[in-house]
Amino acid sequence: MTELRQAARIARTSALYEVLQPGRLAGAGAQLGVQIFLTWCLWRALYDAVPASSGLSREQAVSYAVLATLYGRLRGPDRDVAGDTVRQHVWSGSIVYWYLRPVTPRRYHWLRAAGDQAYGLAWAAVTYAVCRALGLIGPPASAGGAALFGLTLLLGQFVLYYLLALVDVACFWTLRNFGVLAIIRLASSLFAGAIVPLWFFPGWFRAISSWLPFESSLHVPLSLYIGRIAPADAGRYLLVQVVWIVLLALALRLAWRRADQQIVVQGG
Amino acid sequence: MGELVIEALGLRKVFRGTARRPGFGGALRSLVAPERVTTVAVDDVSFGVRAGELLALLGPNGAGKSTTIKMLSGVLVPSAGRALVAGHVPHLDRPANARRIGAVFGQRTQLWWDLPALESFAMLRDIFKVEEAAYRLRLDELAGLLELSSFWKQRPRQMSLGQRVRCDLAAALLHDPPIIFLDEPTIGMDAVVKEQVREFIRYQTAERGRTIILTTHDMAEVSRLASRVVLINEGRVVYDGSLADLQKEYGSGWKVRVTFAHGAVPPALPGLVGTAGGEHLFAGTDPAAQRHLLRELLDRDDVEDLQAHGDDLEDVMAAVYRKRAETTR
Numbered sequence: 001m002t003e004l005r006q007a008a009r010i011a012r013t014s015a016l017y018e019v020l021q022p023g024r025l026a027g028a029g030a031q032l033g034v035q036i037f038l039t040w041c042l043w044r045a046l047y048d049a050v051p052a053s054s055g056l057s058r059e060q061a062v063s064y065a066v067l068a069t070l071y072g073r074l075r076g077p078d079r080d081v082a083g084d085t086v087r088q089h090v091w092s093g094s095i096v097y098w099y100l101r102p103v104t105p106r107r108y109h110w111l112r113a114a115g116d117q118a119y120g121l122a123w124a125a126v127t128y129a130v131c132r133a134l135g136l137i138g139p140p141a142s143a144g145g146a147a148l149f150g151l152t153l154l155l156g157q158f159v160l161y162y163l164l165a166l167v168d169v170a171c172f173w174t175l176r177n178f179g180v181l182a183i184i185r186l187a188s189s190l191f192a193g194a195i196v197p198l199w200f201f202p203g204w205f206r207a208i209s210s211w212l213p214f215e216s217s218l219h220v221p222l223s224l225y226i227g228r229i230a231p232a233d234a235g236r237y238l239l240v241q242v243v244w245i246v247l248l249a250l251a252l253r254l255a256w257r258r259a260d261q262q263i264v265v266q267g268g
Numbered sequence: 269m270g271e272l273v274i275e276a277l278g279l280r281k282v283f284r285g286t287a288r289r290p291g292f293g294g295a296l297r298s299l300v301a302p303e304r305v306t307t308v309a310v311d312d313v314s315f316g317v318r319a320g321e322l323l324a325l326l327g328p329n330g331a332g333k334s335t336t337i338k339m340l341s342g343v344l345v346p347s348a349g350r351a352l353v354a355g356h357v358p359h360l361d362r363p364a365n366a367r368r369i370g371a372v373f374g375q376r377t378q379l380w381w382d383l384p385a386l387e388s389f390a391m392l393r394d395i396f397k398v399e400e401a402a403y404r405l406r407l408d409e410l411a412g413l414l415e416l417s418s419f420w421k422q423r424p425r426q427m428s429l430g431q432r433v434r435c436d437l438a439a440a441l442l443h444d445p446p447i448i449f450l451d452e453p454t455i456g457m458d459a460v461v462k463e464q465v466r467e468f469i470r471y472q473t474a475e476r477g478r479t480i481i482l483t484t485h486d487m488a489e490v491s492r493l494a495s496r497v498v499l500i501n502e503g504r505v506v507y508d509g510s511l512a513d514l515q516k517e518y519g520s521g522w523k524v525r526v527t528f529a530h531g532a533v534p535p536a537l538p539g540l541v542g543t544a545g546g547e548h549l550f551a552g553t554d555p556a557a558q559r560h561l562l563r564e565l566l567d568r569d570d571v572e573d574l575q576a577h578g579d580d581l582e583d584v585m586a587a588v589y590r591k592r593a594e595t596t597r
């Protein structure tokens with residue numbers, strides 16, 4: 001019971017941080033609304049002007065693009081802003097306190113991320129409902145597609161968590177990971193299909209992408225949603241997701257173990 | 269005195285890293301052939317602290333005080349030697365160790381930067397699984413001692429340094445640890461807050477029986493709080509004993525500065541060591557001689573200004589470092 005309370009308390013930190021600042025909350029909502037509206041306008045206009053060659057119908061493309069905009073929110077609030085990343089704590093030296101609590105840093109970091117992503121998911125779910133009601137997003141292509149959408153979306157969240165956590169934990173050694181972080185951010189947006197649906201890219205790009213972890217967070221679930229990947233073909237994608245989850249989880253475990261052994265604290 | 273609750277047994281910490289060369293070319297060279305540097309932050313440190321004792325860990329900047337505290341509190345793994353806290357090696361089971369100790373590193377906060385301090389306290393309550401009733405009582409007591417209630421709804425980023433550190437002190441004690449590490453808790457504070465924090469620290473040992481290791485550069489604080497001091501320099505213990513003995517052994521004696529009225533003829537009193545401007549300096553080591561001199565001076569009516577100094581602890585410290593450096597070379 002106290003275990004659960006502890007976990008919930010840690011997980012809700014970012015949400016609390018936003019809720020306690022109504023201005024920030026309203027800003028995030030307004031920003032999301034504007035983004036969705038602009039994306040919707042843009043993709044409709046694009047399809048009216050240029051006949052599509054991606055194999056996506058207008059409705060599919062618009063649904064995909066609007067859903068991809070929700071993805072920005074799905075990643076959860078930016079923990080950088082709250083100053084609670086390994087990078088920031090190693091940099092300022094306050095990482096010492098993570099080792100002076102009865103919750104291991106690994107668990108704390110995981111609970112924070114889980115809370116952030118759950119909070120993001122709540123946002124995305126509400127916005128999704130609104131967009132569906134307004135007709136900005138079409139219904140899922142099939143019941144099977146919808147179910148697989150949910151499953152791959154969930155697995156994709158794990159992939160995303162491990163990627164971001166690894167980059168963050170790497171700061172125990174690299175200290176400055178702005179470069180790496182920027183590359184991963186770009187890659188995880190580009191290869192995920194958050195900027196432009198991957199169906200619009202040339203074949204070689206899609207081939208590379210299909211072996212990388214990034215597309216599993218967004219491209220795969222959305223393609224299942226709009227029916228561009230048939231439920232019968234989902235097996236291969238699920239396998240890639242699971243393999244990445246196992247690999248990244250092992251890497252993260254290793255990274256934490258090394259960090260716990262040779263933690264270095266900046267400054268006196 | 270109680271049993272030993274903190275033990276440093278030949279502690280040593282070596283940091284390995286790579287040096288950065290200046291400039292773009294340097295950065296490239298560092299990337300290809302990184303220049304390895306090792307820093308011996310703590311060389312060989314041993315001492316023990318008994319239950320209920322407040323020990324001041326002193327030394328110049330870079331002496332290795334913070335690194336020693338980080339090893340004793342289980343944050344850092346020693347390169348050699350052993351730390352024992354309540355009979356356990358702290359870094360081997362950090363969660364269990366965390367329940368036994370509390371820590372404040374004055375220059376950094378453990379509060380969540382963007383949450384009101386009260387939210388941070390509630391967070392720590394749940395992280396340490398403190399019972400609600402016990403939490404209420406403790407928070408009430410801490411808030412009373414540290415006068416937190418006027419600002420604890422603010423976020424640390426809006427607080428003054430003194431407010432923030434007082435919240436950090438409360439945060440470190442919410443789980444009622446018997447052992448506390450305080451690394452420069454009063455650094456940068458104004459005199460009033462400093463006094464409040466000192467009184468708080470004194471209360472925690474004297475009334476609560478907590479065992480405390482404190483580092484500070486403030487000698488008034490040391491003489492007020494600590495009965496025992498450990499001095500470290502360049503990662504080694506150079507003195508371990510009572511403050512009184514330290515002063516006796518290394519004290520430079522008393523000084524009296526006197527300014528006589530214009531035109532007065534200064535008397536030939538014993539202990540005169542020099543005259544600069546209109547000021548005469550008397551010095552000696554025998555306290556009785558100082559008392560005698562002061563009586564003589566106070567009887568005269570041509571004394572315009574008079575300042576008597578005891579042993580300045582800062583001077584004592586400097587003397588220790590000098591003498592030890594000479595004997596170890």
Ligand SMILES: Nc1ncnc2c1ncn2[C@@H]1O[C@H](COP(=O)(O)OP(=O)(O)O)[C@@H](O)[C@H]1O
Nearest residue numbers: 264265268283307309329330331332333334335
């Ligand atoms: N993370 C680190 N990496 C490299 N050197 C360090 C590190 N932390 C401390 N040092 C060095 O170790 C020495 C002792 O530091 P510290 O324990 O902070 O001293 P103090 O607290 O007594 O001022 C200093 O020379 C410092 O530069």
Ligand SMILES: [Mg+2]
Nearest residue numbers: 268333334335
């Ligand atoms: Mg220090």
